[in-house]
Amino acid sequence: MDAGLAAVLGALAGSVATIGAALATGWAQREGARIAARSEHRRERRGPRENIYKEFVASVTRMRLWSGIYSLDPDVIPDDMGEEETGEIFRVVNEIERKATDAALAGPKKVAQAARRVARIGYEMAAYASALPRFLTGNAERDRETRRRVQLQVNALAKQFEQSVDDFVLDAQAALDDDGSRR
Template identity: 50%
Template sequence: MDAGLAAVLGALAGSVATIGAAMATGWAQREGVRITARSEHRRERREPRHEVYRQFISEANHLGQQAGVYSALEDALMPDYFTEERMQRVHEITRLIEAKATEAALAGPKEIAESALKISRLASHLSGSTGNFRELGSERHQRMRDQARRRILKYAKEYEASLDDFVLRAQSALDDDGSR
């Protein structure tokens, strides 16, 4: 190989190496900017989500405390337990939960939306079931009362479990820094 060809090949190899290094550097910088932008976006979304989740959990806990009472009473749960005042409060809490569930669902992510909407549905079922149970006050409705009582207890237990699940999902969503 003569000296001229070696010089051209050396220059060509240097140029290829320089181009390769420039491309790798450009890719690395682009990825770094993308990661930074994604991290900033997640941080900006985390703060409002935290407040929405906190409000939803707070309202849902009010009904959760009531559901815990239903579970504790079990066989002693009678229609006269559901006074007009108590039923009004349950309906108010249910309406608040439905509104806050919508906010939590819109704040996302998908797993949170599904969990919040499930809690909202269970709150509606629980509220409706307690209203139906209250109307079955006479002894001649004993079989229907027993079925309604079982339905209330079923919804109360599902509600409590779903609320616990939501809290864990919310923690996970807030802890997600985008690196996964």
């Protein structure tokens, strides 16, 4: 091989290696900066999210105190809720709805979906439970059957509510633990 050609090929190889190393270094720096920025963004959002999630769980806990027994046995569901109790339950349901919206806006998407599910199931459960007195008008077989179906529905919704709250808490924990280093 000619000495001139070897020198040119050597210089070309050195140039290609230098360019490759520069590109790899640039990519690594850019990726590192992106990870650091995402991590900092998540760290800044963690505090407000944590507070919003805590407020949501506090509201949901008030509902759980009322509904927890309903998830055990449909026969323990009272025949009639008083006006005061019904009003309080729907105040809590409305509060849960507002807090679910806050949690949904705080994100991420999985937490938003879990919060909306808790609110929806809580509302359905309260609506069914408050409808029970309508089926106490007499001893008609149809009213007893309908009432039993409603009791079973309230029981099923209470179980779903409990599970949806547990799912929300797990999703919220995962969101708060996410430091942004993974995609």
